[in-house]
Amino acid sequence: MVNNHLAEKLVEWRRDFHQYPETGFLEMRTASIVASILDQLGFELQMGKNVMSPDHCMGKPNDTVTKQHLEWARENGAHQDYIDYFSEGYTGIVATLDTNKNGPTVAYRFDMDALPINESDKPEHVPFKEGFRSILADKMHACGHDAHTSIGLGLASLIAENKDNLCGRIKLIFQPAEEGTRGAKSMVEANVVSDVDYFIASHVGIGVPQDHVVAANNGFLATSKIDISFKGKASHAGGDPEKGDNALLAAATASLNMSGISRHSEGSTRINIGELHAGSGRNIIPDSAALKVETRGDTSDINCYVKKQVESIAVGAATMYNVDYNLEVVGEGKSCNCSREVASVIHECAQESDKITESVLESNDSAGSEDATFFMEEVQKNGGFATYCVFGTELAAGHHNEQFDINEDTLLQAVEILYESCMKLSDLN
Incomplete structure (x- = not known):
């Protein structure tokens, strides 16, 4: 398959999204551009609250932050015909193409959000050198979601171009707030995969080498992200220390004891206290403290x-x-x-690709955590099938690093394999 024009478009999209990164539930510019392209390609669109349950959005920014970012998005290239659908921070999109021929419903998920990291400005950093480094301080696509969004648009392009060769229904899910595992549950609760027979989520990198594919990555740990606040009573530390209730000591005690939680005999566990903020002055008994904690486990039961x-x-x-x-x-x-x-379908498609040197059917290597697992669990619960595949890429630095960058040859590789999987799956009855 030769797609030189598509390869150029993929790089163009990826570099644009990279330059304008948006964190979870604030992907307004990104989503408006994605929606405009999908609409032009002929997909039926559902957006915003139609595909996200407000009651199940976790860690969503407050109204002030959301409104401020909306204005930024309007001023920085958001598509004006679509931006209003995402103005409240519900930035999910489901694009559906119905072939009107008998066949299964096949869904693909692509995440869109960036991270709160200040991108490197070292001369050798390719985004800096090539002029598409993040324009925002402390926001960066440091995990490859700019690539994922572009891959989703590339897949949409091939599906639209070849829709007469497909059967059933194809759904492309563009998800906000994967970082912090916050966005998928709200889309599951809005029933976006209740009719799905085959579901595929994917990622670039995660330790997989360039030109390699892992068709099923089972290494994701279950996780919970927890904010804990303590509220005590302030008092003069020299004059009346006994009249204060020390929130800092409560937080410190909690932190130390959490670090000592017994491990589980049936699998790996993780605990990390990433932030502790407390107090307002050296001569004041601290009346407030806050912790940011995450837990992980080999299984959902162990994490629980x-x-x-x-x-x-x-x-x-x-x-x-x-x-x-x-x-x-x-x-x-x-x-x-x-x-x-x-x-096995992804594996077969990768093996048939002349761009892939090795495909692995299954890996259990640790790969952090992912909330695409909510989609997977729901599809499987309803009798469908789901996998999480990884497209290997050469990385300039590890994920969540200020010098993170990918080999852009991976974009077209991923699009072509996903499209071939769509061809094979849509023909299954």
Whole structure:
């Protein structure tokens, strides 16, 4: 398959999204451009609250932040015909093409969000050298979601161009807020995959070499992202220390005890206290403290065990120091169990590609956490099949690093393999 023009478009899209990164639930510019392209290609669009349950959006920015970013998006290239659909921060899109021929419903998920990282300006950093480095301080596509969004548009282009050769229905899901595992659950609760027979999520990189493909990655850990706040009572540290209730000590005690949670005999666990903020002055008993915590486990049950221990420790620390506490889950992801029925199709397509040197059917290597697992679990629960595949790419630096960059040859490779999988799956009855 020769797609020189598409290869150029993929790079153009990817570099544009890279230059204008948007973090979770703020992907307004990105989503408006994606929607405009999908509409032109003839897909039926569902957007915003139609594909996201507001009650299940975790860690969503407040109204002030959302409104400020809306104005930024309007001023920085958002498509004006579509931006209003995403103005409240519900930035999901589901694009459907119905062939009006008997066949299954096949869905592909692509995430769109960036990270709160300041991108490198070193001369050797390709985005800086080539002029598409992030224009925003402290925001960067440092995980490849700009590539994923572009791959989704490339797949849409091939599907639209060859729709007469397809059967059934094809759904392309563009998801916000994968970072922090916050966005997928809201789309699942809005029933966007309730009719899906085959589901495929994908990622570039994750330790897979250039020109290699992993058709089923089962290495994702279940996770919970938890914000915990403690509220005590301030007092003069020299004059009346006994009249204060120390929220900082409660948070510190909680942090130390969380780090000592017993491991689980049935699989790996993780616990990390990434942030602790407390107090307002050296001579004031701290009346407030906040922790940002994440738990992980080999399975959802093991992660639940760690999460419950965190909750118990927070209660105990608050009681010990006579302070109030609040615990909020701001992100979650499930463990992953790919379906060989659909992974084998990806594997076959990769083996048939003259651009791929090696394809692995299944890997259990650790790959962090992913909320695409909510989609996968829902599809499998309804009798369908789901997999998470990885397209290898040469990385300039690791994921979530200020010098992260990919080999853009991977874009077309991924599009072609996903399109070939769509051809094979849509023909299954």
